[in-house]
Amino acid sequence: MKTRKYVVKPGDSLGKIAQKVYGDARLFKKIMDLNPKLKKANLIYPKQVLIVGGQVAAKKEKAPEEKKVKIASLEKKTKVKAKDDVGKGQEFYKVKQGDNLWIIAKKVFGNGARYKEIIKLNPKLAKNPKLIKPNVQLRVRKS
Secondary structure: OOOEEEEOOOOOOHHHHHHHHHOOHHHHHHHHHHOOOOOOOOOOOOOOEEEEOOOOOOOOOOOHHHHOOOHHHHHOOOOOOOOOOOOOOOOEEEOOOOOOHHHHHHHHHOOHHHHHHHHHHOOOOOOOHHHOOOOOEEEOOOO
């Protein structure tokens, strides 16, 4: 993920911004690291320009079998056609620009923390699931 500028809006906090950018409010420290002039997390103001994005370290809790798979295998086309948004009972989700597993899990299950279910249903996901690409179809429910 490249770094980019983010303009603070009224009501924003670093946690809310981190949730929007990274899908995890706990990564607000990453924003502080990218903006060394920020002295305290609660001292931001509307119209302030912050640098966000960049690489986020992979979580250490991933199982070893998730780390051994190549992402190139994900790019193979599947015969199943998926709609852009997952519906009730739909088995596949078509990845859109900006999606990550947390965002997809939130759309599909209503809870981003359930992203591991998507990994279990798609064993070909790479050691870094954040590298999923637009137009790839992921299984999100068992048939």
